[in-house]
Amino acid sequence: MKKPIRVLTKLLLITVFIISCNSKTEQKKSIAEAISVLPNATIKETIAYYYKLKEEYPTKYNFEKENELNTLGYQYLSNGKVSEAIEIFKLLVSEFPKSSNPYDSLGEAYKTAGNNELAIKNYEKSLALNSKNINAEDIINKLKYSKYDATRFGKKYKIKEYKDDLDELGRRLSEVNPNVYKFISKKDFWSAIESKKELITESTTFSDFLWYCSEIIANINCSHTSMGYFNQERKLIPIELRFPLEVKMINNKLYVSNSLINKEKVNLKDEIVAINGKSIEVIKLEIFKHISSQGNIETYKKNFLNAHSTSIIPYALGFPKSYNILLKGASNSIKLSPLKKYQNNFQKLPNYLCQETLCFNYSKDKKTAFITIRSFAYYGKRFKKFKAFIDNSFDSMAKMNIQNLVIDIRGNGGGPSDAGIYLLKYLSQTPFTYFSSSQFSESLNEIQPFSNNFKGTTYITMDGNGGSTTGHFMSLVKHLKLATLIGEELGSNQFCTGGQKRLRLPNTGIIYSVARNTYITTATSFPIDRGIMPDHEITQSIDDYVNDIDTVMGYTLSLLQKKDK
Numbered sequence: 001m002k003k004p005i006r007v008l009t010k011l012l013l014i015t016v017f018i019i020s021c022n023s024k025t026e027q028k029k030s031i032a033e034a035i036s037v038l039p040n041a042t043i044k045e046t047i048a049y050y051y052k053l054k055e056e057y058p059t060k061y062n063f064e065k066e067n068e069l070n071t072l073g074y075q076y077l078s079n080g081k082v083s084e085a086i087e088i089f090k091l092l093v094s095e096f097p098k099s100s101n102p103y104d105s106l107g108e109a110y111k112t113a114g115n116n117e118l119a120i121k122n123y124e125k126s127l128a129l130n131s132k133n134i135n136a137e138d139i140i141n142k143l144k145y146s147k148y149d150a151t152r153f154g155k156k157y158k159i160k161e162y163k164d165d166l167d168e169l170g171r172r173l174s175e176v177n178p179n180v181y182k183f184i185s186k187k188d189f190w191s192a193i194e195s196k197k198e199l200i201t202e203s204t205t206f207s208d209f210l211w212y213c214s215e216i217i218a219n220i221n222c223s224h225t226s227m228g229y230f231n232q233e234r235k236l237i238p239i240e241l242r243f244p245l246e247v248k249m250i251n252n253k254l255y256v257s258n259s260l261i262n263k264e265k266v267n268l269k270d271e272i273v274a275i276n277g278k279s280i281e282v283i284k285l286e287i288f289k290h291i292s293s294q295g296n297i298e299t300y301k302k303n304f305l306n307a308h309s310t311s312i313i314p315y316a317l318g319f320p321k322s323y324n325i326l327l328k329g330a331s332n333s334i335k336l337s338p339l340k341k342y343q344n345n346f347q348k349l350p351n352y353l354c355q356e357t358l359c360f361n362y363s364k365d366k367k368t369a370f371i372t373i374r375s376f377a378y379y380g381k382r383f384k385k386f387k388a389f390i391d392n393s394f395d396s397m398a399k400m401n402i403q404n405l406v407i408d409i410r411g412n413g414g415g416p417s418d419a420g421i422y423l424l425k426y427l428s429q430t431p432f433t434y435f436s437s438s439q440f441s442e443s444l445n446e447i448q449p450f451s452n453n454f455k456g457t458t459y460i461t462m463d464g465n466g467g468s469t470t471g472h473f474m475s476l477v478k479h480l481k482l483a484t485l486i487g488e489e490l491g492s493n494q495f496c497t498g499g500q501k502r503l504r505l506p507n508t509g510i511i512y513s514v515a516r517n518t519y520i521t522t523a524t525s526f527p528i529d530r531g532i533m534p535d536h537e538i539t540q541s542i543d544d545y546v547n548d549i550d551t552v553m554g555y556t557l558s559l560l561q562k563k564d565k
Contacts, residue, residue, distance in 0.1 A: 031061040032072040043084040047091055066096045070105055077109055085109045093122075100130035107136065116143045138502045141511065149509075150235045155206045161507035162200045162209055166193050169216055169512070172503055173225065176514040179497045183221035183295055183529065192219055206508060207236055211315050213510055214290040221529075223300065223467055223491070224498045224515035226292035230304075232511065234311045234344070243313040243323060244339045247272065248306050248545060254280045255542040257306075262336050266325070269542050274326040274333075276317055286316040293491065294471070295529030299464025300491035310342060354408075358386070360393040368404040368560060369397050373423070376415030376469045386419050394426050394454060403456045404560055408553070410461055410487065414468025417519070424473065425450045427458060427482045434476065437520040439499070458483035459559065461552050462534060464491040468498060472521045474532040479523035484559070487538055487552045490531035494521040 035050045054063055062068055069092040076085035089106035096102050107122035120143050127136040170193045174180050181189065196212045214227055227233075245266060246258035256270045273280060284305070290312075293300040305312060314320070324333040354361065359372035371393055378386035397405065421434050428449040435444050460483045462474065471492025477483050479494075499517035504510065526532065536559070540551040 028062040029060060030068060031063055032068040034061055036072065043087045047087060050091065063095070066092060066099055066102060069095065070101065073105055073109065077112060082109060082113045086113065098129065100126045100133055100136075102126075103129065104133060104136055107139070111139065111143070120144060138500075141502045141504045152206045153236045153238060156202070156204065157206065157209070157508055159200055159202065159204075162204060163197050165209075165505040165507045165510070166197055166212070166216070168505055169193070169213060173217065173220060173514055176501055176503075176516050177220065177222060177225055177497055178516065178518055179222065180220050182497075184219050189219060192216060207233070207315075207319070209508060210236070210510060211290065213505075213512070214292075217512060218290050218292045221293065221295050222497050222515055223292055223294045224496060224500055225513065227510065227512045230308045230312060233315060234308065237311050237314060237319075239340065239342060240338045241314050241319050241321070242310045242339050242342060243275075244310070244336045245272075245325075247309045247313075248542060249284065249302050250542055250545075251539060252281070252284065254284075257542070257545060260310075260342070261339055265334050265336065266327075268546050271328040272325050273328050275313065276320055276324055278317065283313065283316050287312055290315070294467075294493065294496065294531070295527075297464070297489060297491055297493075297529075297531045299489045299531060300467070301464075303464045303491070308344070310339070310344065358389045360389070360396065362396075362400065362402065366400045366402065367564065368406060369393070369400075369402045370406045370408065372408045374409075374411050376412060376419035376473070378419055379416055383416070383418055387422060390422060390426065394450075394452065397454060398452055402454075404563070405454055405456055405458045406461065406553075406556055406560075407458065407483070408461045409466055409470055409474070410463040410552070411465045412467075412470045413465060414470050414492070417469055417472060420469045420473035420476075421447060424476060424482075426453050427477065428480055429453065429455070430480070432476060432480060433522045434472070435519060436522045436524060437518055439517050439519075457563065459556050460485050461556055462487040462490050462532070463552075464488055464531070466490045466531075467492045468496060471496060471532060472519065475521050475523035475526060478532055479521075479525070484536070485532070485534040486536045486556050486559070487534050489533055489537075493528060493530065493532050494523045494526055495519075495528040 031050065031053065034053060035046050038046060038049060041049070053061055069088055073085045073088035073092060076082075076088060086106065086109045089102065089109050092102040093106055103122045103126035107119045107126060110116075110122060111119035120140055123136040123140045123143075127133050127140065130136075170190060174189070193216055196216060199212065200209075210227070210233055214233070217226055244261055245256055246260060247254050248257040249255075254272045256266050256268055256272065259266045259268060275283060287305055288298065288301045291301040291304045293304075322338070323336045325336060326333045354370075354372040356372070357374045359370070361370040361372075362368065363370075376386075417434065417438075417440070424432065424434070425447065426449070431446050431448050433444065433446050438444060460474070460477060462485055466474065471490055472494060474485070474490055474492075475494035478485060496519050497515035497517065498519055499515060500513040501516050502511065502513050505512075536555065538552050538555045540549075543549075544551045
């Protein structure tokens with residue numbers, strides 16, 4: 001009986017094999033590939049051919065999967081054939097009218113073509129079909145509200161509209177940001193919102209409400225969740241209400257860095273101890289409550305205040321019509337003249353050899369190279385520029401047999417992780433893993449350093465403006481002990497919530513961004529509420545600032561001199 005069973009088993013296996021082979025031969029062909037083979041066909045002819053094949057061979061080609069046409073549309077778009085892409089996406093929409101993604105793709109094509117009206121229309125259809133389409137909601141807000149109404153400074157909304165917007169703000173912050181309660185308890189977060197509601201009266205203006213909202217957002221201590229770089233507030237404030245001096249906070253003291261219209265009343269470097277009867281400490285604490293930064297990092301807040309002093313001080317003081325300042329050592333206050341015009345230069349960054357975003361220099365003796373990287377923000381195709389700069393810099397260093405490297409990342413607000421990883425591959429001597437937690441799985445793998453990596457001594461100058469990817473990069477630099485760090489506490493660290501979603505409050509129209517993805521490097525031993533700390537903490541004095549002396553770089557050069565002796 002065993003032999004017939006074995007024969008039957010073989011017959012069954014052969015039958016299964018034949019069925020399997022037949023199923024493979026009957027697999028439907030790609031419709032996208034089929035309509036792409038017509039030589040010199042117009043897009044109109046290509047689409048006509050699509051309908052012809054669908055009518056004559058409805059089961060031969062894959063008409064059921066929307067990604068077929070979607071991929072083809074993006075191929076046209078990436079090749080600069082925007083009008084052709086639009087037609088393919090229009091076909092996609094007509095074939096899959098109840099799906100969200102086709103409208104999202106068509107919206108992107110119209111946006112690329114500069115037709116914002118149709119882009120918004122299709123993104124709104126996509127969002128209606130899928131309320132969780134964050135991309136569509138984000139772009140709708142960017143396109144619809146790109147023009148900011150700067151005339152609403154004193155406008156008053158209804159009390160209910162203000163309160164409803166505060167509830168909406170709290171709801172969206174807590175829904176979108178996965179770490180909203182990382183640095184503040186849920187109870188304290190919602191209590192803060194209720195306390196702001198109690199402040200609202202019929203006299204509350206739009207500018208007052210902006211200030212309330214900025215504090216609510218800053219409460220969660222996330223640098224990627226904010227109302228922007230004070231753009232909305234700055235655009236609103238009338239020129240005559242601005243604080244008529246540029247000031248710089250150094251070691252919790254406030255100094256005049258530009259007298260502006262008050263040159264005859266106030267001197268450069270004068271220390272201000274009070275404004276309109278309020279001490280600088282009280283004003284500082286009020287301002288810091290409204291600046292979004294990572295954890296309890298104050299260096300970023302300080303630099304933010306310095307950059308926006310003429311506009312942020314009025315908000316903190318309730319928009320006084322005049323300003324009286326008390327200087328250190330003086331018994332009487334000085335009444336300042338109001339501004340008649342003003343152009344904000346956002347305070348100059350200290351620089352040693354370069355004011356550009358990317359620079360490569362070297363010393364006369366060719367022992368030391370200087371690389372300036374003011375930004376890691378080289379996304380997409382622009383990454384080639386960053387890669388070429390880094391490659392060329394390290395190639396030049398190898399040819400010159402450079403012994404010391406100084407990397408200046410002051411003012412670097414971050415960018416894609418690719419940039420930080422690429423630079424680390426030239427600095428690290430051993431394999432490393434960049435992220436311990438990230439939405440990008442490839443960043444969780446072990447990364448091999450370049451064979452021609454730099455083997456000399458590295459110094460990095462840093463400041464409180466270093467954010468996002470700069471924090472990730474520097475956390476690994478410190479963790480792997482790749483360089484000596486000089487300057488002030490970095491404005492970021494190994495932990496951040498990034499990937500911003502742009503939102504708008506329904507009644508007041510306030511625009512804000514909320515981070516939605518968690519990124520943590522493998523340098524998890526550092527505290528998440530403080531920035532990466534320097535090995536040598538150096539602060540620029542007001543004298544050095546006014547005289548354009550780069551204190552941090554000067555100290556770095558002194559370390560180099562000691563090393564080479």
